[in-house]
Amino acid sequence: MPLSLPLPTPRDGDPCRPLLRLNAASVAEAERTLLGCCRCDRWAHRLAAHRPYPDPESLLAAADEASYDMTHTDIAQALSAEPADHPVTEGPGALAAHTALRAAHAAYEARFGHTFVVCLDDCRPEERVDVALVGLRTRLGHDQDTERAVAAEELRRLARCRLARLLGVAPHAGPAARPCGPAPPGR
Structure with missing residues (x-):
């Protein structure tokens, strides 16, 4: 059962507004929103189930943890939905x-x-x-x-960046940051 945390009341122009909307959304609506960041059903369900998040950093940390716990099947599902962007x-x-x-x-x-x-x-x-x-x-x-x-590491980074854009925050604050370029092997 998710822990109930006191959350601030949203104000116009409040940078926490997207997070507050995500926290207040139905599970299905939250999952649909999160699937726009990573098309893995289990990843989106896990993040939606652990709401509310007290701040964007907590949600980004939970997203990283959920990404690290993805199975081969989860990774295959997420990869199959990724566009072939150039x-x-x-x-x-x-x-x-x-x-x-x-x-x-x-x-x-x-x-x-x-x-x-x-x-x-x-x-x-x-x-x-x-x-x-x-x-x-x-x-x-x-x-x-x-x-x-x-x-899998690149999927995690993509999901983190997409989620950060959704929240309107910087994606690479803290230990998950790394310089530009492909992920090193074995991470």
């Missing part, structure tokens, strides 16, 4: 970069059976294509178990 670049070499990205994505999907995921929120827009290409090339050399661990 970072966009313009200028000289853009066509070649996008061609290389499409080819690397195709090779990755053929090797691992799911879309390539990488959180690029910490990267400047002009770095994103290069970081994605380096990540793809590096991760194509992984064995299945190593890549599953790296993909």
